Amino acid sequence: MDENTDRIGWLRERRAGIGGTDAAVLMGTHVGKVTPRDVYNDKIATDDPAELNLPMFRFGHMLEPRLLAEAEAHHGIKVRPGGLFRNKAESWRYANPDALTSDGGILECKTTGTTTKHYAAWKAGDISPHAYDQTQHYLAVTGRAHARFVVGVNPKGWQKRPESEWVDSVTEIFHVGPIPRDEARIAEILEAERDFWACVEARALSTRWAPREVEARIPEMVEDDLVRLAVIKEQQTKLKADREAIEKRLRGAIGDEGGFLTLWGKPRVSLTAYDAETFDKAGLIEAHPDIAERFIGTAPRTRLSVVDA
CATH class of the missing domain: 3.90.320.10 (Lambda Exonuclease; Chain A)
Structure with a gap:
């Protein structure tokens, strides 16, 4: 074919x-x-x-x-x-x-x-x-x-x-x-x-292939938790956006050269430069693939996901 x-x-x-x-x-x-x-x-x-x-x-x-x-x-x-x-x-x-x-x-x-x-x-x-x-x-x-x-x-x-x-x-x-x-x-x-x-x-999966299903003992409590979880995630997203916007305004007020932002004559916000440690994973793999292979692997984890009803 x-x-x-x-x-x-x-x-x-x-x-x-x-x-x-x-x-x-x-x-x-x-x-x-x-x-x-x-x-x-x-x-x-x-x-x-x-x-x-x-x-x-x-x-x-x-x-x-x-x-x-x-x-x-x-x-x-x-x-x-x-x-x-x-x-x-x-x-x-x-x-x-x-x-x-x-x-x-x-x-x-x-x-x-x-x-x-x-x-x-x-x-x-x-x-x-x-x-x-x-x-x-x-x-x-x-x-x-x-x-x-x-x-x-x-x-x-x-x-x-x-x-x-x-x-x-x-x-x-x-x-x-x-x-x-x-x-x-x-x-x-x-x-x-x-x-x-x-x-x-x-037309029926055996337990070997189908994930285990556990019925909630207190459905009302689980339903309430799911609603609260959705609200918390939405709030976290908004709070992160608000924080980034505020920090951007404060950085802009101080300027690229750094220093202090004063309020009523007193320093309240500082902007200082420093060297952050970074790790070039791609560079390590390209330069030393044999070494990288020894230390890059997988580990068992669990992921909690909310399934849309």
């Missing part, structure tokens, strides 16, 4: 099964905020799928032909477009690798920024957990032996440039791989996918 002939049809095809990005979500390695419930809701939806026309997606699509050519030259192999593949026995498992390689592998094109936590890993020849699970899923579906990656680095300030200059602005490209099939990980991925797809076909 040609991805460019019918974009909505292509998105419908992706909805009718589990792909590489879905696999990463199910395995808990996806880099975004998508949850298994989000994937489930998309699979059972009946309306036309919506496409996100984000700049970073357009950038990656425009850069892909150049990355494929770079990979051919770097590895000395032939590369051809991937297309859509489905498993014969379980047609709901599909893969759409960016390209296939003449040495029996697949090739994935990626982009990254110098300030992202994965930049150092790509530069050092490693791949993100998301990319690993995505491509292991692809290898499982296609039966191919290994995966390679070609990564274009988004230059600083690329979104401010005209789109016609995006591709030529890329000066840093990484080549990673080959990464062989990981049969143990593939088995884990397939087990999770089969369990999840059974839920999709049954």
Whole structure:
């Protein structure tokens, strides 16, 4: 299937099964905020799928032909477009690798920024957990032996440039791989996918995929807390804006040279210069990616969000 002939049809095809990005979500390695419930809701939806026309997606699509050519030259192999593949026995498992390689592998094109936590890993020849699970899923579906990656680095300030200059602005490209099939990980991925797809076909998520729901014991108290929380957040926003406006007026009254603002002959506000300590995270990653990789990681956290009724 040609991805460019019918974009909505292509998105419908992706909805009718589990792909590489879905696999990463199910395995808990996806880099975004998508949850298994989000994937489930998309699979059972009946309306036309919506496409996100984000700049970073357009950038990656425009850069892909150049990355494929770079990979051919770097590895000395032939590369051809991937297309859509489905498993014969379980047609709901599909893969759409960016390209296939003449040495029996697949090739994935990626982009990254110098300030992202994965930049150092790509530069050092490693791949993100998301990319690993995505491509292991692809290898499982296609039966191919290994995966390679070609990564274009988004230059600083690329979104401010005209789109016609995006591709030529890329000066840093990484080549990673080959990464062989990981049969143990593939088995884990397939087990999770089969369990999840059974839920999709049954139109009911199991407790493995659905977040725990706890009914409020005192609904009136929770409702009151939610109302108060909304009011407090609104007040905080206004107070912050008021504080910034007042401080701006006071700074303006003193002037850029600094000093004291007096009131009834007495100093009441001072404006002094000092050197603040800063940390250039992007600079550290670029200059010492191996060191940065050792100290930049993730830690378990919880996020409290209010769901709109």
